[in-house]
Amino acid sequence: xxxxxxxxxxxxxxxxAIHAGQRPEPLAGAIMTPVYLTSTYVQEALGENKGYEYARxxxxxxxxxxxxxxxxxxxxxxxAFSSGMGCVDSIMKLFKAGDHIVCGxxxxxxxxxxxxxxLQPMGLKFSYVDTRDPQRVADAVTPATRAIxxxxxxxxxxxxxxxxxxxxxAKKAGALLIVDNTFASPFFQQPxxxxxxxxxxSTTKYLNGHSDMVGGIAxxxxxxxxxxxxxxxxxxxxxPGPLDCWLALRGTKTLHLRMPRHDANGRxxxxxxxxxxxxxxxxxxxxxxxxxxxxxxxxxxxFGGMMSVEMGTRERAAHVLGRVRxxxxxxSLGGVESLISxxxxxxxxxxxxxxRATLGITDGLIRLSxxxxxxxxxxxxxxQAFQGLPEHAGRAAGRPLRAAAATPA
Ligand code: P1T
Numbered sequence: 001x002x003x004x005x006x007x008x009x010x011x012x013x014x015x016x017a018i019h020a021g022q023r024p025e026p027l028a029g030a031i032m033t034p035v036y037l038t039s040t041y042v043q044e045a046l047g048e049n050k051g052y053e054y055a056r057x058x059x060x061x062x063x064x065x066x067x068x069x070x071x072x073x074x075x076x077x078x079x080a081f082s083s084g085m086g087c088v089d090s091i092m093k094l095f096k097a098g099d100h101i102v103c104g105x106x107x108x109x110x111x112x113x114x115x116x117x118x119l120q121p122m123g124l125k126f127s128y129v130d131t132r133d134p135q136r137v138a139d140a141v142t143p144a145t146r147a148i149x150x151x152x153x154x155x156x157x158x159x160x161x162x163x164x165x166x167x168x169x170a171k172k173a174g175a176l177l178i179v180d181n182t183f184a185s186p187f188f189q190q191p192x193x194x195x196x197x198x199x200x201x202s203t204t205k206y207l208n209g210h211s212d213m214v215g216g217i218a219x220x221x222x223x224x225x226x227x228x229x230x231x232x233x234x235x236x237x238x239x240p241g242p243l244d245c246w247l248a249l250r251g252t253k254t255l256h257l258r259m260p261r262h263d264a265n266g267r268x269x270x271x272x273x274x275x276x277x278x279x280x281x282x283x284x285x286x287x288x289x290x291x292x293x294x295x296x297x298x299x300x301x302x303f304g305g306m307m308s309v310e311m312g313t314r315e316r317a318a319h320v321l322g323r324v325r326x327x328x329x330x331x332s333l334g335g336v337e338s339l340i341s342x343x344x345x346x347x348x349x350x351x352x353x354x355x356r357a358t359l360g361i362t363d364g365l366i367r368l369s370x371x372x373x374x375x376x377x378x379x380x381x382x383x384q385a386f387q388g389l390p391e392h393a394g395r396a397a398g399r400p401l402r403a404a405a406a407t408p409a
Pocket of ligand 1: 083085108111151155180201202203204214215216331332347
C-alpha cells in the first residue's frame with residue numbers, strides 16, 4: 001500500500017505538486033525519480049527482501065506517483081491504474097453481486113458502458129439519477145445501496161453535484177461516496193474536504209496534462225478501505241507501467257501552473273461563445289448564467305477549461321469541427337493543447353441514442369477542452385471556423401436553439 005509521506009501533507013499545493021512523494025534517489029542522488037523498468041526484485045534470502053517482490057504489487061516509480069497525487073488530493077493513500085477505466089473497474093471490485101450503486105446519469109460514456117454492459121450483467125445493480133438534485137439521490141437509495149458514484153463537473157454537460165449534500169446522504173445510507181474528479185483536478189476541487197470516501201482520476205487528462213500517456217488513480221483516507229483497494233490493485237492487476245507513471249508524475253509538477261491558464265482561457269472562450277450563440281447554448285460553469293454557477297463558486301476554486309456548446313444541429317456542429325485549425329478534433333481532454341470533439345459520436349457513442357437525447361447529449365453538441373495556448377489565437381481559430389455557419393431554422397425564427405436547462409430544485 002502506498003501512503004503519502006506525512007511531512008508532505010503540510011506544505012502548500014505548489015510545493016507538494018513538485019516534491020510530494022519523491023525523495024532523491026539513494027544511489028546517485030538523481031533529483032528525478034528513476035523509471036524502475038523491472039518486473040521483479042532480487043531477494044537476499046528466502047523471505048528476505050527490500051519490501052519489493054514483484055512489480056505488479058509494487059514499483060517505486062508508481063509509488064512516487066501514488067504518494068504525490070494522494071498528497072495533492074489531501075488523502076493518505078493512492079493506487080495507480082493502467083487507465084481511468086481500469087481504475088473505475090478496480091474500485092467497483094470492492095462490491096459484489098446484489099450490491100446497489102447510485103450513479104450520476106451523466107458520466108463519461110465509457111464509465112456508463114462498463115457499468116451497463118459488464119458489471120450489471122455480473123450482478124451489480126445501478127440506478128442512474130440526476131445528481132444535480134440531492135433529493136433524487138436520496139430517493140434512489142435502497143437498503144442494498146453500497147456506493148454513490150458521481151462525476152462533477154460531468155462529461156460533457158458540465159453539471160455539478162453538491163458534494164457536501166450528497167456525502168450526508170451517503171453517510172446516512174452507510175454507502176461510500178466515490179467522486180470522479182478528472183474534470184476539476186485537485187487544483188480546483190478537493191472532494192475529501194466535502195466528505196468523499198474515494199476520489200479517482202483519469203490521469204490521462206489534467207494530471208498528466210501533456211497527452212502522452214493513459215492512466216488512472218484512486219485515492220482514499222480510510223486504512224481498511226486502502227487495504228481492500230491495495231488487494232484489488234495487485235490481485236486484479238490493472239497496474240500502469242513505470243514509464244507512464246513517470247510521465248504522469250512529471251505532469252503533476254506543473255498542475256498548479258497549467259490550471260489557472262486553462263481557467264483563464266476557458267472563461268474568455270465561453271464568454272465569446274455566449275456572445276455569439278447566446279449564453280443558454282454554452283455549458284460552462286464559470287458563466288454566471290450557468291444554472292449551478294453559485295455551487296461552482298462554493299465548492300470549487302476555479303472553473304477550468306472544459307465546456308460544451310449546443311450548436312443546434314449536427315450540420316452546424318460539423319461545420320465548426322471541420323474548420324478548426326488550432327483546436328484539434330480528437331477524443332480526450334486536459335492537455336496543454338486545445339481539443340474539440342463531438343460527444344454523441346465520440347466519447348458518448350456507447351450511450352444509446354434515446355438515453356443521449358434524454359440527457360441532452362444532442363447531435364449538435366460539441367465539447368471544447370481549452371488548452372494553454374495564447375487565447376487570442378484560440379479565439380481567432382473559432383472565429384474563422386464559425387465563418388459561414390449555416391443559419392439555424394429555429395434561430396432565424398427568433399427561437400432559442402434549445403430551452404435553457406432546467407435548474408434542479
Ligand atoms: O480514458 P481513461 O484514462 O480510461 O479514463 C476514463 C475516463 C474517466 N472519467 C472521465 C471523467 C473521463 O473523461 C474519462 C475519459 N474521457 C475521455 C477519453 C474523453 O474524451 O472524454
